[in-house]
Amino acid sequence: MNKADIGLIGLAVMGENLVLNMESHGFTVAVYNRTTSKVDDFVGGRGAGKSIVGTHSVEQLCASLERPRRVMIMVKAGKPVDLVIESLLPYLDEGDIVIDGGNSQYQDSERRTAELAEKGLLFIGTGVSGGEEGALLGPSIMPGGNPEAWPHVKPIFQAIAAKTDAGEPCCDWVGRGGAGHFVKMVHNGIEYGDMQMICEVYEMMKAGLEMSNEEMHEVFARWNDGVLDSYLVEITRDILGYRDENGEATVDFILDTAGQKGTGKWTGIAALDAGQPLTAIAEAVFARCVSALKDERVAASEVLDGPGTVFDGNRAAMVDDLEQALYASKIVSYAQGYQLMRAMSEEQDWALDYGAVALMWREGCIIRSRFLGNIRDAFENDPKLANLMLDGFFQAAIENAQASWRRVVATAVKLGIPMPAISAALSYFDSYRSERLPANLLQAQRDYFGAHTYERIDRPRGEFFHTNWTGRGGTTASTTYSV
Numbered sequence: 001m002n003k004a005d006i007g008l009i010g011l012a013v014m015g016e017n018l019v020l021n022m023e024s025h026g027f028t029v030a031v032y033n034r035t036t037s038k039v040d041d042f043v044g045g046r047g048a049g050k051s052i053v054g055t056h057s058v059e060q061l062c063a064s065l066e067r068p069r070r071v072m073i074m075v076k077a078g079k080p081v082d083l084v085i086e087s088l089l090p091y092l093d094e095g096d097i098v099i100d101g102g103n104s105q106y107q108d109s110e111r112r113t114a115e116l117a118e119k120g121l122l123f124i125g126t127g128v129s130g131g132e133e134g135a136l137l138g139p140s141i142m143p144g145g146n147p148e149a150w151p152h153v154k155p156i157f158q159a160i161a162a163k164t165d166a167g168e169p170c171c172d173w174v175g176r177g178g179a180g181h182f183v184k185m186v187h188n189g190i191e192y193g194d195m196q197m198i199c200e201v202y203e204m205m206k207a208g209l210e211m212s213n214e215e216m217h218e219v220f221a222r223w224n225d226g227v228l229d230s231y232l233v234e235i236t237r238d239i240l241g242y243r244d245e246n247g248e249a250t251v252d253f254i255l256d257t258a259g260q261k262g263t264g265k266w267t268g269i270a271a272l273d274a275g276q277p278l279t280a281i282a283e284a285v286f287a288r289c290v291s292a293l294k295d296e297r298v299a300a301s302e303v304l305d306g307p308g309t310v311f312d313g314n315r316a317a318m319v320d321d322l323e324q325a326l327y328a329s330k331i332v333s334y335a336q337g338y339q340l341m342r343a344m345s346e347e348q349d350w351a352l353d354y355g356a357v358a359l360m361w362r363e364g365c366i367i368r369s370r371f372l373g374n375i376r377d378a379f380e381n382d383p384k385l386a387n388l389m390l391d392g393f394f395q396a397a398i399e400n401a402q403a404s405w406r407r408v409v410a411t412a413v414k415l416g417i418p419m420p421a422i423s424a425a426l427s428y429f430d431s432y433r434s435e436r437l438p439a440n441l442l443q444a445q446r447d448y449f450g451a452h453t454y455e456r457i458d459r460p461r462g463e464f465f466h467t468n469w470t471g472r473g474g475t476t477a478s479t480t481y482s483v
Contacts, residue, residue: 003028003066004028004029004030004053004064005028005066006027006029006030006065006072006156007029007031007032007062007065007071007072008022008029008030008073009031009032009072009074010073010074010075010084010102011031011074013132013135014074014101014128014135015031015033016046017132017133017135017136018074018101018136019031019042019047019052020047020136021135021136021139021160022159023047023051023052025159026159027156028051028052029051029052029053030052030053030054030055030064031043031047031052031054032055032056032057032058032060036056039054039055040054058084058091059091061091062088062092063091067093067095068095068097068152069092069093069096070096070097071088071097071098072099072100072101073098073099073101073102074102076102077104077105077108077262078104078105078108081100081102081104082112085112085116089119089121093120094120095120095122096121097121097122097124097149097152097153098112098116098121099123099126099153100112100123100124100125100181101128103181103184103188103262103263104125105178105185106125106179106181106182106185107178108125108178109123109125109177109178109180109181110177110178112125112145113125113146113176114177116146117146122145122148123145123146123149124143124144124149124150124153125143125144125180126142126143126157126180127141127142127187128141129142129187129188129364129366130162130364130366131366134162138161138162138163138364139170139364139365140170140171140187140363141157141161141171141360142180142183142184142187142357143173143174144173144174144175144176144177144178144179144180144181144183145176145178145180150173157169158171158172162362162365164362168359168362170360170361170362170363170364170365172353172356174350174357174360175348175350175351175352176350177348177350179345179352182270182348183341183357185263185266185267185270186337186340187337187366188267189263189264190334191366192263192264192267192281192284192285193280193284193329194232194330194367195232196283196284196288196421197280197284197326197422198232199287200420200422201325201326202216202240203417204311204408204415204417204419205219205322207417208411208412208417209318210310210311213241214241217240217241219319220236220237223326224237227327227397228323228327228330228369228370229370230367231365231366231367231368231369239251255294256291256294257294258288258291259288260285260288264281264284264288267281267285267337267340268281268282268285270340270344271336271340274340274343274344274347275343276336276339276340276343277339277431278336278337278340279424279427279428280332280333280336280422280425280428281333281336281421283420283423283424284420286420287420287421306416307416308415309417310415311411313411318407318408318411321405321407321408322404324401324404324405324408325404325405325407325408325422327401328397328404328405328425328429329405329422329425330369330371331394332389332428332429333421334375334388335389335394336428338354338375338387338388339387341357342354342386353379353383354379355375355376355377355378355379355380355383358373358375358379359372362376374394375388377393378391378394389432405422406426447466447467447469448467448470450478451466451478453466453477453478454466464477
């Protein structure tokens, strides 16, 4: 019998659908799952009559593959991935390729690339975005790891990836080591920001403007035909229009506590480690944390008072303002994500292609949106662009949205409606455009209590000074460092 082109371990939602996607593009796929009954159920069910080879052991899986063997792992991130890799090692030969397609931390992919290289094996850590439907019909794929592996997986990955209107695959080599999983992590961080900002707009409409689900459904439908055209706006439209078998709006019966799987948190941690401002995305993560305090919030609502939440102005005008505020805030969220990628690319020597990253996100993934094409154009025009907001297109977009953005945030504050992500995005914009910030006073405070020194505006950068503020501190200063 002919051997399989690729093997996949882990037949959960993403794994199953990736297998079917690969098979539909002419590849024979061998599959294995720790619970082997799932293999039989899949091969005899959704995989019946297809070029899918069911196996009941790791040894059998490896024996069924063409050389060099390509084995893709779709299991929970962390220790489970290491355990699967360990189980594969006895049955792999030099030059074989191990692919981790889960949401792994990029540091783990750095480590696995190096460890497997020592054993003569090639490792790829790849982000895969698009959820169940994307995995089946065409996801965004962000591979990194050992560059020697890329030619061997490129035909498969680019065949199954989503395609732009021009037919370009939303998949290309990202960079060595953990680059692929880092870019996927930032993608997920931006996803956190986008979702939270949409939810803040929804809350202003619902609590402030007292709009019905039907009215909000119509607004999001209209927005999805304009500058906010995106997957997340599209599904928000659908959610607000959905009715259950009793004719009730399902969204109204969902408890207001949000879960998370860690990638947003990892993005925030990476930003703090790199000393990069990722404020909008961080606030989105914290908003989920606050949502989890449901019982405390219920108790607090009976004790802590705020202003009335009903808006008494021009409702139609505020809806238009909300569209612009959401658009500008989304631009900031992407700008911050790209800032973080640039910092890490320089630190890790990844040489990320930022236009190519935008292309990878253009279709198939959760954050796909119309303006990713504009992001690609921005970095093609200036590969060294320091900040997305400095590109002509996005500069004009924010200038056009700015008055609306400020009215929305001001109104939210007056009504007591929380807008942590949108407010943070506006504050970042105001900070980034400020020639001067009050950090001079902050540095004086640090020097006063800790002799941490400061630079002066009338002296060259890199010279540090200390003042004996109290007359009792002497001349000894603390060392200077930055994060």
